[in-house]
Amino acid sequence: MTSAQDFGLRKIESYMQKRASTDRRMGSAWMIVPILPVVVGALLAVAVVGLLISAIPRLQSPDTGSQAQVIAGIFAIYGVTILSFFAIMLIGAFAIYYFLDRRNRHFKRQHMLFAAISYYFQSKTGVISENVGKLAQLAEDSVFEENDRPAGLWAILYVFVNPIIGLIVAYSLTQELRQHEERQLAYQTTLVSAIEEAGFGRPSLATSRTHNKDPMVYLIITAITAGLFWIYWFHTLLRDYNEHFEDQARLEDQILSSLKPSVTCKNCGGSVPSGARFCPLCGTSLPSP
Secondary structure (H helix, E strand, C coil), X not given: CCHHHHHHHHHHHHHHHCHHHHCCCCCHHHHHHHHHXXXXXXXXXXXXXXXXXXXXXXXXXXXXXXXXXXXXXXXXXXHHHHHXXXXXXXXXXXXXXXXXXXXXXXXXXXXXXXXXXXXXXXXXXXCCCHHHHXXXXXXXXXXXXXXXXXXXXXXXXXXHCCCHHHHHHHHHHHHHHHHXXXXXXXXXXXXXXXXXXXXXXXXXXXXCCCCCCCHHHHHHHHHHCCCCHHHHHHHHHHHHHXXXXXHHHHHHHHHHHHHCEEEECCCCCCEEECCCCECCCCCCECXXX
């Protein structure tokens, strides 16, 4: 292996190692974002009804103290409503920021990884073959189509402009994940041919899960259900991006093992990187070196 190829492999590995900071998972605790408004709204409605029921006899009473208590209760509920609204908005804004920030980080890391893979093939073969050229073109298209979304700006708009901003962001995230996976599938198909063309043999790359949800349908259902469907939509954003990151990590490990094979798995015949204790394709335990 030449120094250029070795450098290319190190670049590929370095971008894969950045997954811990870019492909961050979001746990189920984030579901508090769409559920909290429903819970708070229900509690405030119960408080208002209770206040009205208790206020009727007090307002009819000549005792000014009872009437003052009713007025104080009204102002208390109003104050709690205002504070709850801003607390809910702040929590939602933080979720918006986190969603967009990890989307930006993941896309950017993958762009750099694709560029490193193209560089590695060019350094190995010395020429830009048709498949390597397609890989480079797909990488460039990804950079052009997947621009950063200003996470901080969208979070601020969510708090100070309109909560509808959350639906706009959800629409964008749903649509962009589908398009991103379509590009990735095209890249993976071409990559298999490029790896085989470079003399590594035909790799066995796992098929990733697809998330082909139509954001317009989700938006219409959310409007029809007066926002209740937003709870499920939020859940799909958590789950789908988490699943995509998991599939991407597995795919990248398989790509790396295909580019620097050392051991052949006796169970599935796949290539295993040097020093690995388990096959990344089938999970079979390997003998110690």
